[in-house]
Amino acid sequence: MRRPLFSTLLPLLLLALMNLSKMIWAWTAPDCTIADSSLLPNLSYYIPFCSLAPGLHIFASCFNVKDLARTLTAVPRNIEALCLQGTVPILPDDAFGHFPSLKLLRLQLATISITSGTFQGLDQLQHLFFEHHAPCCQSLFLPPDALEPFRFLNSLSFQGYCLNNSQNIKLPKSLSHLILRHGCLTTLQELQELFPNLVPDSPPTASPKPWSSFLELMDLSANLQLNQVSVRALDGLQLHSLRLDDTPLNSLSLLDSGLLHLDSLSLVGTGIEKLPCNVTGHFELRALDLGRNQIQNVEHGDLSSCRSLELLSLHANGLQFLPTRFPSTLPQLQKLNLSTNKLGPTLVLPEGLVSSNLRVLDLSHNELCILPYGAFSSLPQLRELWLSGNNISNLSSGSLEGLKHLQTLDLSWNRIKMLNPGWLSSLPSLTSLNLLGTNLERISGRQLQGPQKLSHLQLGSPESLEIYPPWPPALLSLEIWTGYLTQFSISNEEPFLFLEYLTLQTTFMLLDPKNITVHFPSLRHLTLRGYSPYIFLSHQSQQFIPQFPLLEYLHFWSNHEGTEELHLYGMPRLRVLELGDMDFLGESRPVKLEVLLKELPQLQVLVLSNLGLRSLSISSFRSLGLLQLLLLNSEWAVELDSSLQELIPQLPQYVYFSDVNFSCQCESSWVGPWAIGAPNTFVYGLEKSICMANASDYSKTPLLSFLSGHCQYHPEFQGFLTSFILVLLLTILALLGCPKWPWLHHLRTFFHAWWWKLCGRGPRSQFLYDVFVSYCVQDQAWVLEKLVPTLEKPPPAGEGLRLCLPERDFGVGQDRMEAMTASMESSRATLCVLSCQALGSPWCNLELRLATYHLVAKPGITCLLLLFLEPIDPRQLRGYNRLTRWLQKEDYFYLPQGWVEWDAFCVRLRRRLKKAGQKRED
Numbered sequence: 069m070r071r072p073l074f075s076t077l078l079p080l081l082l083l084a085l086m087n088l089s090k091m092i093w094a095w096t097a098p099d100c101t102i103a104d105s106s107l108l109p110n111l112s113y114y115i116p117f118c119s120l121a122p123g124l125h126i127f128a129s130c131f132n133v134k135d136l137a138r139t140l141t142a143v144p145r146n147i148e149a150l151c152l153q154g155t156v157p158i159l160p161d162d163a164f165g166h167f168p169s170l171k172l173l174r175l176q177l178a179t180i181s182i183t184s185g186t187f188q189g190l191d192q193l194q195h196l197f198f199e200h201h202a203p204c205c206q207s208l209f210l211p212p213d214a215l216e217p218f219r220f221l222n223s224l225s226f227q228g229y230c231l232n233n234s235q236n237i238k239l240p241k242s243l244s245h246l247i248l249r250h251g252c253l254t255t256l257q258e259l260q261e262l263f264p265n266l267v268p269d270s271p272p273t274a275s276p277k278p279w280s281s282f283l284e285l286m287d288l289s290a291n292l293q294l295n296q297v298s299v300r301a302l303d304g305l306q307l308h309s310l311r312l313d314d315t316p317l318n319s320l321s322l323l324d325s326g327l328l329h330l331d332s333l334s335l336v337g338t339g340i341e342k343l344p345c346n347v348t349g350h351f352e353l354r355a356l357d358l359g360r361n362q363i364q365n366v367e368h369g370d371l372s373s374c375r376s377l378e379l380l381s382l383h384a385n386g387l388q389f390l391p392t393r394f395p396s397t398l399p400q401l402q403k404l405n406l407s408t409n410k411l412g413p414t415l416v417l418p419e420g421l422v423s424s425n426l427r428v429l430d431l432s433h434n435e436l437c438i439l440p441y442g443a444f445s446s447l448p449q450l451r452e453l454w455l456s457g458n459n460i461s462n463l464s465s466g467s468l469e470g471l472k473h474l475q476t477l478d479l480s481w482n483r484i485k486m487l488n489p490g491w492l493s494s495l496p497s498l499t500s501l502n503l504l505g506t507n508l509e510r511i512s513g514r515q516l517q518g519p520q521k522l523s524h525l526q527l528g529s530p531e532s533l534e535i536y537p538p539w540p541p542a543l544l545s546l547e548i549w550t551g552y553l554t555q556f557s558i559s560n561e562e563p564f565l566f567l568e569y570l571t572l573q574t575t576f577m578l579l580d581p582k583n584i585t586v587h588f589p590s591l592r593h594l595t596l597r598g599y600s601p602y603i604f605l606s607h608q609s610q611q612f613i614p615q616f617p618l619l620e621y622l623h624f625w626s627n628h629e630g631t632e633e634l635h636l637y638g639m640p641r642l643r644v645l646e647l648g649d650m651d652f653l654g655e656s657r658p659v660k661l662e663v664l665l666k667e668l669p670q671l672q673v674l675v676l677s678n679l680g681l682r683s684l685s686i687s688s689f690r691s692l693g694l695l696q697l698l699l700l701n702s703e704w705a706v707e708l709d710s711s712l713q714e715l716i717p718q719l720p721q722y723v724y725f726s727d728v729n730f731s732c733q734c735e736s737s738w739v740g741p742w743a744i745g746a747p748n749t750f751v752y753g754l755e756k757s758i759c760m761a762n763a764s765d766y767s768k769t770p771l772l773s774f775l776s777g778h779c780q781y782h783p784e785f786q787g788f789l790t791s792f793i794l795v796l797l798l799t800i801l802a803l804l805g806c807p808k809w810p811w812l813h814h815l816r817t818f819f820h821a822w823w824w825k826l827c828g829r830g831p832r833s834q835f836l837y838d839v840f841v842s843y844c845v846q847d848q849a850w851v852l853e854k855l856v857p858t859l860e861k862p863p864p865a866g867e868g869l870r871l872c873l874p875e876r877d878f879g880v881g882q883d884r885m886e887a888m889t890a891s892m893e894s895s896r897a898t899l900c901v902l903s904c905q906a907l908g909s910p911w912c913n914l915e916l917r918l919a920t921y922h923l924v925a926k927p928g929i930t931c932l933l934l935l936f937l938e939p940i941d942p943r944q945l946r947g948y949n950r951l952t953r954w955l956q957k958e959d960y961f962y963l964p965q966g967w968v969e970w971d972a973f974c975v976r977l978r979r980r981l982k983k984a985g986q987k988r989e990d
């Protein structure tokens with residue numbers, strides 16, 4: 069009789085196990101990166117994801133998508149942006165209905181066809197992109213009403229697609245950006261067939277009407293066959309901006325297209341040789357971008373019809389000089405971009421600019437050597453002057469004469485060796501000065517005197533730079549790059565009172581005098597690169613940077629030196645810490661991560677890159693209660709200690725491994741099930757990680773396949789099964805009255821509780837519930853009618869316990885797994901009602917497994933009670949026990965219905981629960 073019982077039980081258990089692994093799978097996103105870029109703006113440096121739109125942060129980026137439905141089940145519903153790359157031939161109806169808050173959708177799915185209902189439910193969507201990056205072009209079919217669900221669609225983009233199978237697509241009214249790049253348009257007429265409502269049915273009544281911004285931008289760049297504009301192809305269309313870069317279209321043909329309004333035209337790389345002034349005059353263009361063309365000469369005659377221009381770019385045209393009356397014929401011109409031409413070596417700007425409105429002038433990369441006296445004196449309104457990448461070596465105050473409104477001056481990457489005192493004296497409004505990549509060897513604050521409001525300063529030199537006071541008083545941001553040595557002379561008054569951003573890239577740094585202390589009372593962002601960790605030396609008297617009361621962001625990439633002395637003190641507000649290129653295993657004393665991190669209570673983002681960290685254990689993270697994002701990059705032979713399992717319920721929400729390889733060891737075997745089933749954590753990069761058996765193992769074994777092949781894959785569950793069986797055995801023994809065991813368990817539990825307290829992990833004091841009750845549907849009637857009323861009955865008749873019942877207390881639509889974990893966490897005790905049927909239910913098993921898990925992870929502060937409703941004969945089963953180590957005799961309740969005194973049972977149960985409550989509370 070016993071054997072049949074076992075043989076029915078076992079298949080049930082196996083079935084439960086299979087069901088479980090299926091359910092767990094749903095919590096991971098195997099080929100997706102799920103991230104929140106508001107935590108770490110620079111996240112894309114470490115893990116690849118598609119570009120987002122400003123203001124969108126929570127996104128999923130999925131690769132190699134083949135089965136769309138399967139991929140999407142793993143993606144959380146609240147994402148704002150979704151990028152899919154792979155091959156999916158058809159996007160079915162309601163493909164994205166699960167993501168009502170989606171604002172951006174980027175599809176790189178090769179040849180696709182779309183149905184009318186594909187985008188159903190996406191009424192919040194603002195950006196829709198179809199992209200294909202291989203050589204032109206893939207075909208894409210879009211039914212006429214495909215875009216109808218969109219009410220707020222702002223930009224629609226097709227790149228690398230031919231739409232010539234589609235017709236009559238209705239564009240949403242809200243659209244403002246339409247992009248068809250790298251396509252196979254041959255004539256503009258095709259646009260009308262594709263999008264009949266692009267151009268209005270009846271042309272709007274003639275001009276003066278303020279133009280309605282139906283389309284802000286139409287970008288038709290890189291349609292290599294687009295060379296025809298049939299007459300009235302764009303009849304009545306009003307555009308702000310049109311881009312025809314790299315197309316063979318003759319811009320003159322736009323004149324007959326019927327285009328009603330255009331402000332800005334871009335014709336980059338179209339091979340034109342003359343200013344297209346007829347078009348400019350026709351539309352009264354305000355902006356014209358003619359970059360990468362062959363306009364080597366601007367003839368004066370050309371210009372007369374260009375009078376409306378406010379912005380003109382002649383970037384990279386091989387221009388050698390400008391006609392003498394150039395700017396005066398363009399009275400509206402505010403921004404002139406002449407970068408990457410051949411205007412050097414002596415700058416000769418045309419005369420007669422006195423009345424000019426010019427605000428921005430870009431003369432970068434023009435081989436300029438000499439800026440003659442008063443070169444810019446005729447540009448009194450100039451706000452920005454860009455002179456980067458020239459050959460300027462000698463600057464006198466005369467060269468910049470007359471620029472009294474100039475705010476931004478970029479002189480980076482010139483051959484400046486010397487700055488005369490007073491060279492900035494004619495620039496009283498200057499706020500931003502860039503001197504990166506110069507040949508300066510010393511600079512004194514005296515050379516920067518003149519502008520009162522200088523707030524952004526960049527200094528750099530290939531070798532070394534000595535910097536002397538006084539510092540400009542109002543600095544907000546300071547950036548210094550030297551190849552070798554930076555030497556600061558500091559006077560005692562506090563020079564950096566307002567500084568918020570500091571970037572320092574150097575190999576050595578000297579302070580003069582050595583014993584000075586520099587204060588940065590307002591610093592928020594600190595970036596250090598290439599420098600040795602000794603900068604944070606705390607034990608010596610020479611402290612460079614002692615206190616950062618407001619520092620929120622520290623990015624420190626060192627020079628591969630040991631970090632023995634690195635201490636991060638005095639940064640109570642630090643939120644983001646990026647550490648890179650250090651040697652944590654240093655020759656003398658290896659550094660402990662926990663020591664480094666212990667005084668950073670506010671840390672939310674921790675990025676560790678190339679530090680030679682060999683092992684991570686729970687102690688490293690103990691003090692980081694607020695951590696939300698953990699990123700490991702370029703680490704080698706990492707061991708993930710089994711103690712980390714304990715952290716699982718509190719692990720940061722985002723855990724990323726990029727270019728990390730592990731050591732092949734079964735200590736980490738918990739990682740597999742965790743990465744796949746992490747209920748509250750998005751894990752990225754473990755599937756791709758490899759592991760190494762030893763230093764010379766180049767076999768590139770994938771970590772997860774090593775773990776599943778060599779280690780027990782579900783150790784806890786197996787542990788549970790075996791323990792469960794032994795629990796039953798023990799129950800039998802207890803019933804037989806074996807007196808030998810209980811005191812031993814008592815002692816163990818006591819010891820563990822004591823140990824945990826010693827380690828400073830006290831129990832949480834706030835509990836929502838007294839008891840989380842786990843039971844299966846078949847036992848529900850008994851639980852609801854008998855058990856619950858008894859336990860919930862208010863005093864004095866009962867204990868008035870607060871119970872949590874999944875069926876009753878979980879919110880509608882709440883993720884059951886999450887709710888379960890959370891409820892167990894916030895209950896003093898978990899009571900599992902067990903019967904043969906419960907053992908057959910995957911949910912009951914899962915609940916019991918979680919409870920067991922909590923028990924093992926936090927011995928002494930977790931309470932698990934087992935209530936058996938039926939006799940289950942365990943004697944045929946073998947195995948060892950884990951549960952018995954933690955449970956005491958009084959934790960088992962054996963209650964075949966009607967078998968013992970109900971009242972006595974209740975008294976015992978209440979007493980036990982009360983005791984559990986007291987224990988968790990102290």
Ligand SMILES: *[C@@H]1O[C@H](CO)[C@@H](O)[C@H](O)[C@H]1NC(C)=O
Nearest residue numbers: 109110111113623625646648
């Ligand atoms: C991002 O991080 C990389 C590496 O640290 C750095 O080179 C780059 O400048 C950063 N970019 C931004 C925008 O911060």
Ligand SMILES: *[C@@H]1O[C@H](CO)[C@@H](O)[C@H](O)[C@H]1NC(C)=O
Nearest residue numbers: 205230231232233252253293
């Ligand atoms: C669409 O355009 C491509 C490229 O011009 C061409 O090869 C293809 O035959 C066209 N398809 C249809 C249906 O017109």
Ligand SMILES: *[C@@H]1O[C@H](CO)[C@@H](O)[C@H](O)[C@H]1NC(C)=O
Nearest residue numbers: 320323344345346347349373
């Ligand atoms: C451009 O305009 C000028 C006068 O404004 C006219 O003489 C010339 O024919 C026009 N060129 C074309 C190609 O329309």
Ligand SMILES: *[C@@H]1O[C@H](CO)[C@@H](O)[C@H](O)[C@H]1NC(C)=O
Nearest residue numbers: 359381383405407428430454
């Ligand atoms: C000038 O044009 C080039 C090329 O388009 C661009 O990179 C540069 O930023 C422009 N300069 C300014 C000041 O906008």
Ligand SMILES: *[C@@H]1O[C@H](CO)[C@@H](O)[C@H](O)[C@H]1NC(C)=O
Nearest residue numbers: 412413434435436437458459
């Ligand atoms: C500018 O400097 C570069 C680098 O030394 C040199 O090759 C180039 O000939 C110089 N150009 C002029 C116009 O002097």
Ligand SMILES: *[C@@H]1O[C@H](CO)[C@@H](O)[C@H](O)[C@H]1NC(C)=O
Nearest residue numbers: 439440441462463464466467
């Ligand atoms: C610097 O330029 C000025 C004219 O702008 C010239 O008088 C002076 O000799 C030059 N100095 C050097 C060292 O080239």
Ligand SMILES: *[C@@H]1O[C@H](CO)[C@@H](O)[C@H](O)[C@H]1NC(C)=O
Nearest residue numbers: 560581582583584585609610
């Ligand atoms: C730094 O050292 C100099 C002498 O070496 C001494 O005069 C000065 O008081 C010291 N300053 C501080 C702040 O300790």
